[in-house]
Structures are given as C-alpha cells and as structure tokens.
Amino acid sequence: MxxxxxxxxxxQAALVIGVVLFEAIxxxxxxxxxxxxxxxxxxxxFVGGDDTA
Structure with a gap:
C-alpha cells in the first residue's frame, strides 16, 4: 500500500527537532x-505615559 x-x-533528525523545540520554548x-x-x-x-485606553 x-x-x-x-x-x-x-x-540526528530527532535531536535537531528537540533542540529547535527547546529553543522555541x-x-x-x-x-x-x-x-x-x-x-x-x-x-x-514611547507613548508618553498616557494609559487611559
């Protein structure tokens, strides 16, 4: 089939995937x-301290 x-x-591919996931976390x-x-x-x-949204 x-x-x-x-x-x-x-x-090696599993290690790369694990490292990338760890880095992302x-x-x-x-x-x-x-x-x-x-x-x-x-x-x-940046805004000037006006927090009246």
Whole structure:
C-alpha cells in the first residue's frame, strides 16, 4: 500500500527537532519575562505615559 510505510528512525533528525523545540520554548519564556519586566516602561517611554485606553 502506497503511503503507509513507517519511516526509519533518524536520531540526528530527532535531536535537531528537540533542540529547535527547546529553543522555541526558551525564547517564548524569555521574551515573556522580558516583556513583563520592561514592557510597561517602554510603552510609557514611547507613548508618553498616557494609559487611559
């Protein structure tokens, strides 16, 4: 049957996928924390502190 074959396991490809996923999680958490720390200060600096939205 065409298309139902199970591909062979490639540990190097799995390692690359794991590293990319780990990097994505680290960046997501890191940028989220950075936004919490300095996000409001940057918005105040650029907009002028008017927070009456």
């Amino acid at each position: 065409a298309g139902l074959e199970v591909p062979s396991w490639d540990p 680290v960046l997501y958490v890191g940028y989220g924390g950075l936004e919490r720390l300095v996000g409001s200060h940057l918005i105040d600096a």
